[in-house]
Amino acid sequence: MPTETKPAETATPLSTATVDPAKRITPAQSLEQYTGDPNFMTSLARGLAVIQAFSQQTRQMTISQLSVKTGLSRAAVRRCLYTLTKLGFAGAEDGQRYSLRPKMLTLSHTYTSSNNLSSAAQPILERMSAQLRESFSVATLDGDDIVYIARTTVNRMMSVDLHIGSRLPAYCTSMGRVLMAFQAPEDVERYLSRVILTPLTPRTVSSTEKLRMLLRNVRRNGYAVCDQEFEVGLRSLAVPVFSPAGKVVATVNLSGNAPRMPVMDMQTRYLPYLRAAANELSVFLR
Template identity: 70%
Template structure:
């Protein structure tokens, strides 16, 4: 008799593993890394968290809304707002919705007035705008965002109004791509490990691998050209501003409406001007 053969084990389909979604931590949770540091002023840090919670999209908020947005307790938010109101940096209306007051501008003006780069950039951008009739900006990297430190605008190129102090995500903007491309490798990998790749348009790069490739191209070409990744109809070109030690500390860019500004024209007509402005700015960093 033939021996009985064991029944074949059915094949188990291999399901490709998917990376766990990044958990976005609240600003209050991010402060926990400083727990135990005797020199860290937690109350000041909480006040700054509350200030940064106000945005152009949410200029007025209640204590409850601020508590949700910041991750701070209602009691902590209330104390921060009480202090800001007493000092004139914030106020509230009859419905107890809080907003920042014009006195807050003194903090930004202090930075602008003391920043050699910002002071040097503004007249350079104004000269280019006067000659070329386009919008130009200078920005630096702050966390995962770029922050505008100088800007001239001849027409509004985005649905939101950009100004000094405006913040945009670094991964999908030309200025952000430049600043990320020249980061030390360990800092870049840290950024990629925590970044949230929001898909703003169908053209937006939404993966770390694709962004790495785009950043390699930026380093090879010496500029970043981003086509409608942040907003449909917006196209921008940026170049690095280097300190004497070679470190890229800022970036200067041109932004315009895609329908009237072909990508080839941006490179052939404006790239030389941007590089010239970047070279001028580099002189002020010596």
């Protein structure tokens, strides 16, 4: 069994590195690959890009700010906001700074209520949280990010307020590493060739070769431990959820305070619970 890691060193989290603007691909640029496709609804795609531009850090934005963030023209952003406002999904109290409206929740509810895995996961996580008094999550892979589809929180440990629909980078999270490790080898290599390893803390993995080794270990061990790579003081453990065909479609995760939850304790006490939950979820995929 792996030995416990050394106690966390006292360190101040590094600020998120800024990606070179010249290398950043805007939502508008990502839509260029569909140019010439007669069945592709560009207007719908632009509207979705505007919706996804809002976040916890940018809850209100002007047309100009949205234009910069999405790469869409001001005219295109204005039309998207006009439509979203008319339908009740967005609005601007002062006529300038737009924000999303509660009606947007109906979209997420439609997904969670119609997705077997999401609807099945929530009561399982709630049962574990009630029994163990810890926070658990289930996530799937979307591009290079993980997306939370179920979550329970006992004690908030992170500076980021995570909820269903939240996205985090795969490379520095235990759930992301589980989901990436069980991809086809060629998909893993494509990911490693494009991923930008932004240092979020002094412990964040810094080289693609090291990340490749970590992913091999995850696949061999059947679980991933991420020790303060996403946020100082946060330690997490994740296991895969397999479909009947043997494909990993989701991951179950435990997150806790690093000083309170040693790695050895996570592996010996909590790993069996996570694996049992993953097996239970797999049943709903049959």
